[in-house]
Amino acid sequence: MEARAAAAPQVVAEDLTKRFGSFTAVDGISFRIARGEIMGFLGPNGAGKSTTIRILCGLLRPSGGRAFVAGIDVARDPERVRERIGYMSQKFSLYNDLSVAENLRFFGGVYRVPRAELAERMRFVVHMAGLDGREDALVATLAGGWKQRLALGCAILHRPPILFLDEPTSGVDPASRRRFWDLIHGLAEGGVSVLVSTHYMDEASYCNEIALINQGRLIALGSPGKLKRSALGGELLLVECDKVGAALELLPQAPGVLDVAAFGNALHVLVESAERGLVELPRYLDAKGIDCRNIARIDPTLEDVFVRLVAGGTRGEAPRP
Amino acid sequence: MNALRLRAIARKEVLQVWRDPRSLMIVLLMPIMQMLMLGYGVNLDLKHIPICTYDREGSQHSEALLKGFAASEYFDVVKVATDYAAVTAAIDGGTCRMAVVVPQDFSERLTDTGASSVQAILDASDDNSATIAAGYAQAVIDQFEQNVQIWFAGNHGQSMAPPPPISLESRVWFNEDLESRNFIIPGVVAVVMALVGAQLSSLTISREWERGTMELLVSTPVTPMEVMLGKLAPYFVIGLLDAVLCLVMAVLWFAVPFRGTLLTLFATTSLFLVAVLGIGYLISVAIRSQIGASQIALLVTMLPTALLSGYAFPIDQMPAPIQWVTYLVHARYYVTILKAVFLKGVGMTALLEPILGLILYAVIVAFLAARAFRKRLD
Numbered sequence: 187m188e189a190r191a192a193a194a195p196q197v198v199a200e201d202l203t204k205r206f207g208s209f210t211a212v213d214g215i216s217f218r219i220a221r222g223e224i225m226g227f228l229g230p231n232g233a234g235k236s237t238t239i240r241i242l243c244g245l246l247r248p249s250g251g252r253a254f255v256a257g258i259d260v261a262r263d264p265e266r267v268r269e270r271i272g273y274m275s276q277k278f279s280l281y282n283d284l285s286v287a288e289n290l291r292f293f294g295g296v297y298r299v300p301r302a303e304l305a306e307r308m309r310f311v312v313h314m315a316g317l318d319g320r321e322d323a324l325v326a327t328l329a330g331g332w333k334q335r336l337a338l339g340c341a342i343l344h345r346p347p348i349l350f351l352d353e354p355t356s357g358v359d360p361a362s363r364r365r366f367w368d369l370i371h372g373l374a375e376g377g378v379s380v381l382v383s384t385h386y387m388d389e390a391s392y393c394n395e396i397a398l399i400n401q402g403r404l405i406a407l408g409s410p411g412k413l414k415r416s417a418l419g420g421e422l423l424l425v426e427c428d429k430v431g432a433a434l435e436l437l438p439q440a441p442g443v444l445d446v447a448a449f450g451n452a453l454h455v456l457v458e459s460a461e462r463g464l465v466e467l468p469r470y471l472d473a474k475g476i477d478c479r480n481i482a483r484i485d486p487t488l489e490d491v492f493v494r495l496v497a498g499g500t501r502g503e504a505p506r507p
Numbered sequence: 508m509n510a511l512r513l514r515a516i517a518r519k520e521v522l523q524v525w526r527d528p529r530s531l532m533i534v535l536l537m538p539i540m541q542m543l544m545l546g547y548g549v550n551l552d553l554k555h556i557p558i559c560t561y562d563r564e565g566s567q568h569s570e571a572l573l574k575g576f577a578a579s580e581y582f583d584v585v586k587v588a589t590d591y592a593a594v595t596a597a598i599d600g601g602t603c604r605m606a607v608v609v610p611q612d613f614s615e616r617l618t619d620t621g622a623s624s625v626q627a628i629l630d631a632s633d634d635n636s637a638t639i640a641a642g643y644a645q646a647v648i649d650q651f652e653q654n655v656q657i658w659f660a661g662n663h664g665q666s667m668a669p670p671p672p673i674s675l676e677s678r679v680w681f682n683e684d685l686e687s688r689n690f691i692i693p694g695v696v697a698v699v700m701a702l703v704g705a706q707l708s709s710l711t712i713s714r715e716w717e718r719g720t721m722e723l724l725v726s727t728p729v730t731p732m733e734v735m736l737g738k739l740a741p742y743f744v745i746g747l748l749d750a751v752l753c754l755v756m757a758v759l760w761f762a763v764p765f766r767g768t769l770l771t772l773f774a775t776t777s778l779f780l781v782a783v784l785g786i787g788y789l790i791s792v793a794i795r796s797q798i799g800a801s802q803i804a805l806l807v808t809m810l811p812t813a814l815l816s817g818y819a820f821p822i823d824q825m826p827a828p829i830q831w832v833t834y835l836v837h838a839r840y841y842v843t844i845l846k847a848v849f850l851k852g853v854g855m856t857a858l859l860e861p862i863l864g865l866i867l868y869a870v871i872v873a874f875l876a877a878r879a880f881r882k883r884l885d
C-alpha cells in the first residue's frame with residue numbers, strides 16, 4: 187500500500203460533476219487510482235457510474251471539476267488520453283458483422299499497433315479470451331462470455347496502462363464472471379490500473395478499492411475490508427423471528443439499536459455493541475410478544491454498508507484527498 | 508492523419524458493405540433499376556404505338572379523324588374493329604396499347620354544338636407509355652380540330668371561336684417539343700449517381716450509432732478526418748464503379764453516342780462524387796438511424812436533382828427565381844458537363860464554368876463534412 191500511494195496516481199477525479207439539463211447525474215465525485223490498482227465502482231442502476239467513466243474517457247464533457255488520466259487533463263486533451271486507455275462500454279460495441287480476427291485487426295489498426303507485433307498480440311488476446319480456433323467466426327455468433335472477453339481483448343490490444351470497464355460482467359454466467367475477474371487481476375499484476383463498475387455487490391471483494399456511488403454521489407471510498415469495518419459505525423446482528431414486519435417497526439426503538447434492515451426473511455440489526463444486543467434484543471422482542479428464534483453476530487457485507495449509508499444519508503468516510 | 512488508421516477504417520467499411528444486403532442492393536441493383544426507370548420514364552419519343560380504331564359513325568369527319576391517327580408516326584393502326592368485343596379483345600390480348608372509338612353522334616354534335624368527344628381506351632398495365640400514348644392521341648385530335656376549324660371557317664365564311672374542344676377521356680400533360688432520348692440519358696446518369704452516392708454514404712455514420720459501435724469508436728484515438736476519409740474512400744471507389752456501370756448502360760443499352768474523352772469524364776465524375784458522398788455523410792452524421800438517414804438522403808437528392816438539375820426540364824425555361832435555386836443543386840453542373848461531353852464531345856476547357864461550380868461545391872461540402880463529426884456523446 188505504501189509503495190502504491192507513493193507512485194503518481196494514474197487516474198485523478200476532482201469534484202467531477204455532470205448535469206444533463208437540470209438533472210445532476212454525477213455530483214462532485216473525487217477519487218484516485220494508483221498504478222496496478224483495481225478500483226470498483228459499486229452502485230445501483232442510474233447511480234452515475236457510466237457517466238463518470240465516460241467523462242474519464244473524454245466522451246462526455248464534465249459540467250464541473252477536473253479529471254486527469256495518465257497525468258493528462260481529459261477535458262483539455264482527450265486525444266492523448268485515448269491512446270493510453272482501453273475502454274469497454276456497458277453495451278457491447280464490437281462489430282457483430284465482423285469476425286473475431288477482423289475486429290482485432292481493426293482495433294489494432296486504429297490504435298496503430300505496429301504490424302510486426304500485431305499478429306503476436308492477436309494470438310495472445312485470442313488465447314486469453316479462450317477463442318482459439320474461432321478467429322474466423324462472426325462476432326454475432328459468439329456467446330455472451332466470449333463476446334465480453336473479446337471486448338476486453340480489443341481494449342488491451344494496444345497495451346494501455348489504464349483500463350475502464352463498464353459493467354463488463356453484466357449478463358454473463360457466474361463461471362464466466364470469475365474467469366473474467368481472473369483476467370483483470372492478471373492485468374493489474376502487470377501494472378495496469380483498472381476502473382471497473384458493477385452492480386453485483388459480491389464482486390466488490392475482487393477490488394483493491396471500492397467507491398460506493400448512489401444518486402450521483404460518492405457515499406463511501408476505501409478497501410472492502412475497511413469499508414465493512416468502519417463505515418457501519420456499529421456491529422451487526424442477524425435476527426430471525428416471527429412477525430418480521432412488527433419487529434422491523436419496533437426494533438429501532440429498542441435500546442442500543444442504530445438501524446434495522448430486512449434481508450429476505452431475516453433482519454440485519456445494527457447495534458452499538460453486539461455483546462449487549464445478543465442479551466437484550468431477545469428480551470425486548472419477547473416483551474412485545476415476538477418470538478426470537480435465532481440471533482447471531484455476523485460480519486457485515488458491502489450490501490449492509492450500502493443500505494446503511496443510503497438510508498442514513500451519511501457520506502461515510504470522507505474521500506481521500 | 509495516419510495511414511494505419513485510415514486503412515483499418517476503410518477495410519472495415521468494405522467488409523460491412525460487403526456483408527450488408529441493403530448496402531449491396533444500393534451498390535448493384537439501384538443504379539441499374541434507376542437507369543431503366545428514369546431512362547424509360549422520360550423516354551418521350553415512343554413511336555409506332557400499336558392501336559385499334561372503331562368508327563361507330565362512318566362519316567366524313569370520323570374518317571378524317573382516324574386518318575390522322577393512321578398518318579401519325581406515333582401510331583400504327585394494326586386493327587380496325589367493327590364492334591366493342593373486338594376492341595376489348597385487342598386490348599386485353601395485348602395486340603394494341605390503345606383503342607380510339609368514335610361515337611355515333613360525333614359529327615352531329617360537332618356541327619350542332621361545336622364540341623364533341625372521342626373515347627380512348629388505354630392499356631393501363633404500362634402506366635408510362637399509356638400516358639404518353641394518350642398525350643399523342645390528344646395531339647392528333649388537336650390537329651384535327653384545327654382542320655375542322657378551317658373547314659368551318661371555309662363553310663360559314665367566318666371563323667369560329669373559341670376552338671371546339673374534342674375531349675379525350677383523359678387529358679394529360681404532353682410535351683410538345685419532345686426532347687430526344689439522347690439528350691436526356693446523360694442527365695439520367697447524373698441523377699442516378701446523386702441518388703446512389705448519397706444513399707450509400709448516408710448509412711455510414713448512422714450505422715455506427717444504430718448498432719452501438721459508435722461509443723467504442725469515439726473512445727479510440729481516430730481523428731474525425733480519418734473517420735471521414737477512411738469511411739468515404741471505399742464509397743468513392745464504389746461510386747466510380749457505379750458511374751462506369753451507368754455510363755456503359757447509357758452507351759450500350761440506350762445507344763447514346765459518346766463523343767467526349769474518358770479523362771474529362773473521369774475527372775468531372777470524381778468531383779461530382781466528392782460532393783455527392785459529402786452530402787450523404789453530412790446527413791449520416793446528423794441522423795442516428797439508418798432508415799431515417801437514407802430517407803432524408805432520398806428526399807434531399809431526389810426532388811432537387813430530378814426537377815432542378817436540368818436533366819429533363821430545361822433550366823432556361825424556368826422562372827428566374829427557380830433558375831437561381833438550381834445553382835444550389837450539385838447535379839446541375841454535372842448534367843451540363845455530361846450532356847456536353849456525351850453529345851458535343853467538348854473537353855475541359857470548354858466546360859470551365861460548370862467545372863469550377865462543381866469544384867466550389869465539392870470544396871464547401873468536404874469542408875462542412877470534415878467539421879461535422881464530433882467525437883463526443885453529448
Ligand SMILES: Nc1ncnc2c1ncn2[C@@H]1O[C@H](COP(=O)(O)OP(=O)(O)O)[C@@H](O)[C@H]1O
Pocket residue numbers: 206211229230231232233234235236237238
Ligand atoms: N445523455 C444523457 N442525458 C440525460 N440523462 C442521462 C444521460 N446519460 C445518463 N443519464 C442519466 O444519468 C443517470 C446516471 O446514468 P448512468 O451513469 O448511466 O448510471 P449507471 O451507469 O450507474 O447505471 C441516470 O438517471 C440516467 O438516466
Ligand SMILES: [Mg+2]
Pocket residue numbers: 232235236237276352353
Ligand atoms: Mg451504467
